Amino acid sequence: MPSxxxxxxxxxxxxxxxxxxxxxxxxxxxLSGKISSKVDMxxxxxxxxGLVRYGVAPDHPKIKNVIKIFEKIAAHPDFLFFGxxxxxxxxxxxxxxxxxxxxxFTCGAQTDNKLxxxxxxxxxxxxxxEFVAWYNGHPDYRDRKFDLSHEVAVVVGQGNVAMDVSRIxxxxxxxxxxxxxxxxxxxxxxxSKIKEVHLIGRRGPAQAAFTPPEIKEFGELTxxxxxxxxxxxxxxxxxxxxxxxxxxxxxxxxxxxxxxxxAGSAAQKGKKFLVHFFKSPKELKGNSHLERVVLEKNKxxxxxxxxxxxxxxxxxxxxxxxxxxxxxxxxxxxPGVPFEEKRGTFPNQAGRITNNGQIVPGLYASGWIKxxxxxxxxxxxPDSVETVQNMIADAANLKPCEKPDSQAVSAFLKGKGVRIxxxxxxxxxxxxxxxxxxxxxxxxxxxxxxxDMLSVL
Ligand code: NAP
Numbered sequence: 001m002p003s004x005x006x007x008x009x010x011x012x013x014x015x016x017x018x019x020x021x022x023x024x025x026x027x028x029x030x031l032s033g034k035i036s037s038k039v040d041m042x043x044x045x046x047x048x049x050g051l052v053r054y055g056v057a058p059d060h061p062k063i064k065n066v067i068k069i070f071e072k073i074a075a076h077p078d079f080l081f082f083g084x085x086x087x088x089x090x091x092x093x094x095x096x097x098x099x100x101x102x103x104x105f106t107c108g109a110q111t112d113n114k115l116x117x118x119x120x121x122x123x124x125x126x127x128x129x130e131f132v133a134w135y136n137g138h139p140d141y142r143d144r145k146f147d148l149s150h151e152v153a154v155v156v157g158q159g160n161v162a163m164d165v166s167r168i169x170x171x172x173x174x175x176x177x178x179x180x181x182x183x184x185x186x187x188x189x190x191x192s193k194i195k196e197v198h199l200i201g202r203r204g205p206a207q208a209a210f211t212p213p214e215i216k217e218f219g220e221l222t223x224x225x226x227x228x229x230x231x232x233x234x235x236x237x238x239x240x241x242x243x244x245x246x247x248x249x250x251x252x253x254x255x256x257x258x259x260x261x262x263a264g265s266a267a268q269k270g271k272k273f274l275v276h277f278f279k280s281p282k283e284l285k286g287n288s289h290l291e292r293v294v295l296e297k298n299k300x301x302x303x304x305x306x307x308x309x310x311x312x313x314x315x316x317x318x319x320x321x322x323x324x325x326x327x328x329x330x331x332x333x334x335p336g337v338p339f340e341e342k343r344g345t346f347p348n349q350a351g352r353i354t355n356n357g358q359i360v361p362g363l364y365a366s367g368w369i370k371x372x373x374x375x376x377x378x379x380x381x382p383d384s385v386e387t388v389q390n391m392i393a394d395a396a397n398l399k400p401c402e403k404p405d406s407q408a409v410s411a412f413l414k415g416k417g418v419r420i421x422x423x424x425x426x427x428x429x430x431x432x433x434x435x436x437x438x439x440x441x442x443x444x445x446x447x448x449x450x451x452d453m454l455s456v457l
Contacts (some may be wrong), residue, residue, distance in 0.1 A: 002396035003398065005400055006395035011038045012035055012102065014104055014391070015087075017042050017087045018041075018042070018043065018105065018106040018369075019083070019106075020380075023041055023104075023367070024041075024073050025380050027041060029384060029388040029389070031079060037078065038406070039078060040079075040100070041080070041081050041082065042082045042083075045084065045450065046421035046429060046453040047083065048426060049070060051108060051377075052066060052067060054133055054136045057168065058179035059175070074423045079423075084450065090416060091412070094336055095412070097362065099406070100401050101395075101398050101399070102391055102394075102398060103362065104364040104391065108368045110331065111332055113329070113344075117283055120284060122284050124322045124323065125290050125323045126146065126324050128157070128161050131146060131168075132165065134182070137180075137181075137185075138448075147321070149193050150320065151194060151196065152194070152196045152321060153197050153198070153323070154198045154322070155169075156200045156326060157200070158209050159209040162326035166197050169192070170221055170223075170271055172222060176189060177442070178441050179442065180442055180446060181442075182446060182448055183445060184448065194271065196272045197224075197273050198320070200279050201276065202280040203277070203300060203309050204232065204239055205258050206235060211254070219260065224270065224272065225269050226261040226264070227272055232262075236300060238300070238304040242304050242305060242307075261275070279296065279297060282294045290321060291319065292320060294315055296315055298310055329368065330344025330345075332344075338354065345371070346365040346370065348370055350390055351386055351387025351388075352387075364390070367383060370387065419457075421453075421457070425457050432447075433447060
């Protein structure tokens with residue numbers, strides 16, 4: 001028999017786990033009036049906004065303007081923020097289900113894919129995830145040490161994360177000092193001895209995952225020249241077809257920009273950003289510390305749009321003191337929620353979480369934990385709308401929770417000694433960060449320790 005969940009008498013109570021873009025877009029859809037609902041959004045950190053705060057590069061401030069939209073969503077009377085609460089730690093999923101009719105996981109992809117080559121874990125070999133989180137002041141990564149005393153850095157992968165990492169390594173401290181980069185990172189980057197950043201792609205220029213604005217920026221740096229080997233721009237017929245496909249205009253734009261770099265004269269500004277194509281890391285070598293990376297030359301095989309890199313057996317080496325693996329993110333499991341190990345996602349059918357192919361009533365996913373780590377921030381909007389529309393369609397058939405009361409869950413958490421950070425609390429932390437930033441000519445100086453955020457309260 002259908003329940004009255006989603007009506008004014010009994011609004012649908014939803015816990016959203018994760019306060020990044022997919023979480024906020026889901027909240028927006030839930031609170032848009034299609035049904036009556038109450039949304040409590042959880043984050044394990046006191047600060048909201050997930051990837052916008054801890055993933056977006058500090059020198060890309062315009063992308064962070066989306067926070068203004070999220071703040072409007074947070075101001076809705078049926079929205080509450082439960083910051084500093086870890087789901088699967090402070091409260092388990094079965095306990096949470098006592099207070100909510102539906103749980104929507106928007107917890108993103110917090111770790112990285114492995115390269116799967118020998119030497120991957122040598123000192124000096126890092127993941128892009130940890131470097132990005134470190135320079136963005138994420139509390140879990142603030143104490144990581146990055147040794148930038150080497151002259152040559154290698155970045156593996158050609159997505160936009162690899163571009164962010166390469167750009168931060170290629171910029172001068174002057175180019176970064178007025179951003180919201182963490183102070184500890186700016187100090188280390190200011191002492192950097194890096195002269196060359198090598199970006200390694202296993203396929204060709206027509207398949208590169210970066211987007212035109214990102215590759216174009218390298219031509220605009222004050223102390224770094226982008227360098228491309230013109231031989232790499234000789235395309236096979238399948239790649240020609242790919243760049244001329246009107247559905248993928250960005251490919252052609254990328255190619256035009258790469259052509260200008262290939263035609264450029266040798267490095268003049270100081271640092272070099274060298275873009276390599278058709279090469280895969282085979283091994284990272286060194287005694288106790290990374291000394292060089294062995295690369296295998298690839299050729300492409302397959303039809304246009306589906307070309308794969310195939311090793312040719314031809315090897316070369318780059319001497320380097322540090323290397324960043326940037327070959328895609330992956331999600332991490334939460335106890336009590338089915339997990340698809342191979343993809344690093346929560347198995348789902350259009351956002352409804354499944355277990356061995358069967359829908360698990362009341363559990364949903366959206367964003368990177370639903371579809372894998374792809375797309376820009378805006379991609380999460382239609383993705384979250386799809387999940388929420390399915391939740392709304394299910395609402396009348398969901399089992400009503402035992403304790404439909406946010407005060408009750410607050411009391412439970414407080415009883416366990418958890419200091420819940422509300423959105424009002426966050427606004428105080430936010431104001432303190434902005435004030436601290438002003439002193440240093442930065443948009444904000446992020447607190448990089450949870451205890452410092454809480455001390456503002
Ligand atoms: P991505 O775009 O999927 O790129 C991953 C890269 O890793 C690709 O070049 C891929 O090559 C390569 N790769 C994967 N496995 C490899 C292996 N075993 N060996 C060598 N190379 C390998 O992922 P991402 O850079 O992590 O970015 C995630 C998403 O966030 C993307 O959608 C991205 O556009 C977005 N993002 C956007 C911005 C922005 O808008 N400014 C900034 C950062 C991130 P293949 O193509 O050959 O698989």
